[in-house]
Amino acid sequence: MKPKVLVLRAPGTNCDQETAYAFEVAGADAEFMHINQLIEQPSATQDFQILCVPGGFSFGDDIGAGRILASKFTSRLKDTIEEFRAAEKLVLGICNGFQVLIKTGFLVPADATGLPVTLTWNHNGRYDCRWVNLKNAGSDSVFLRDTESLYLPIAHAEGRFVVRDAATLSQLNSARQIALKYVNPDGTNGQVPFPHNPNGSDENIAGLCDESGRVLGLMPHPERFIDRTQHPRWTRQPDEISADGLKIFENAVGYFA
Template sequence: MIRDETGNELRPKVVIIRTAGTNCDYETRYALEKVGATVDLVHINQLVKEKDLLDLYQMVVLPGGFTYGDDVAAGKVLANQLRYHLLNDLLRFVDEGKLIMGICNGFQVLVKMGLLPRVNGFADSEGIGGQAFTLTYNDSNKFEDRWVYVKAFSNKSVFIEKDTILYIPVAHAEGKFIGKSEEEFELLSQSGQIVFTYVDKEGNESGYPWNPNGSIGNVAGVCDPTGRILGIMPHPERYIEPTQHPRWTREGLKGEGDGIVIFRNAVDYMREKLWKEKRVVKK
């Protein structure tokens, strides 16, 4: 446990950005608090008005939901809001060594605002504004809630260690990750930015329903080149407590859910890097 001078446990500060149609804020906050973070929920309108607010935090989370009803396209309107009002602030935030995480709708937002995956730094073939990847309609063309296995494909992200397998649920209609071209995909793969892939029970890549949406390369989550921005389609915050597992009545209650490791790694990272290395942000 890392403590401050007075012996108190250090609690990294996380901001969950919410807006019309944000849904998963309650359980995301619960997960973060459980692993030792302090969490505030801040409306995007307030953040746009007071951009300095970001300085209070070490991590930004864009949770699941249907921001603005997913009208036009999932996450698109919030993506534009962030892009046109807060892009530079968020880029600086990451440059300072801090973390951004987008879950489900939050992942869609990060991709559509161009913050993910940003292959090779800013040198996306289309630059920061352009989008070389997107999340589009599931092959099944419907919203589906089902549990999936995802495997950590690389060590690039601070949120997860390579080869970790998590069993967590997806719940989305637009989660199929696709790239503009095979080359673009190849670049993403080589840079280690494919963080999570859908696998079957045995840990092997497989088809539907193991890959619930038809994502190219079974991609379930990606990070930026720094490894500090994570976007993930499944919901780790929905498997924190053992009773959330769909088969706990068969397999028994585990100590804790698979999803918690992502949040714990994030909090540990913030404690280690942002405090130990004295990169503490202003109060």
């Protein structure tokens, strides 16, 4: 079966077209839907197997990255998303989409004192666009099956993953939710200084999944590496290099095979 992907658009979404294209290259059918339309007609999600919230600056990120789109989800689409997840379908949030998934609490729910995790301003306070080395942190993420290390670009100002306390971190660890970590170019973990951990994220965390492994949010942009000429050093490399980003989309499609 060729899965159908709903690529969500909102005011300020700007990675929608290349993300849809990446899904198509991986073998899915992708369609765009505006958040206004989805709120008007939530049942439309029933026709889709994958929901993707792509990168961009939803509502300008004017009051915190992903915040307003997240509030639309929690106030208007909570049940829809719950049904979608209960049907064992897939959800992918990339960059701004990850920020949205975090701020909805869909990945790590809020407790009495609020959300225990967030994505906030990079340690150096600036937007940063660069390629980073990542490793699969051993989660059950469907999207990361059979991947070990990935080389992908980041492009964000608010990508620093922060946990409130040690208890939150150990909870994430024991639920196997930590999906991707920034690593040094030699693949080592532990001390990962700037620019290898580009934003100062706690525990070098670059991506998080839910407990089921079917919802993934990540700061890097897999849709920006599905062709060899997108690699920053492709002119130094042999012709047959594989594109790390494509694997994530292929895994999503493969899940429905």
